[in-house]
Amino acid sequence: MKRIEIFANRSVQDEVLKGLEETITDFYYTLIPVVNGRGKSEYRLGTAVWPEENFMVISYINDGDAAKAAEIIQGVKEQFPGEGIKIFFLNGEP
Template sequence: MQTNELVRVELIFSQAVEEDFFDSFRKEKIVFNYTKIDNVTGSGYSNPKLGDAIWPQLNEMMIIYCSKDEAEKIVEVVKNLREHYPAEGIACFLSSAQSR
């Protein structure tokens, strides 16, 4: 059975920066295939995003399977957006994956 090595990229970010992610992806010509999950709640290293009266904001989540080269470009986009929006929560996780 042939397998193709991939990188799984998980991005969790404030809804406020969603458009900036997609603009950056278009500019870099990356991330054409992804799964996006809207209205994600949670608490990380920034203010909680719970979608309630106390913490009204919400997060988005993207799951991307891509090559190592594309993953490196995504990480650069994340670094740039973190610099531009230091108060917004932007998380990025990479792991190996296989397509079967």
């Protein structure tokens, strides 16, 4: 089992979730709709100076679905090359 964490600009939230829900059977997740911080290229703080915000998705998926999730995220990255989109895979076993 893998834990996936996805961080991305809120502008691509629908594409990310739709792609994962349509591709991975029984894709269950927790959505944190507003995530502020600083990435490699810029701040996302939801302020007048740095108005953009990110979202975060956390999910536990079967090992066999990890490649599917990576493929979906890569497709969204290609569709929206200017948006920050990251996926992280962690061991989901205790």
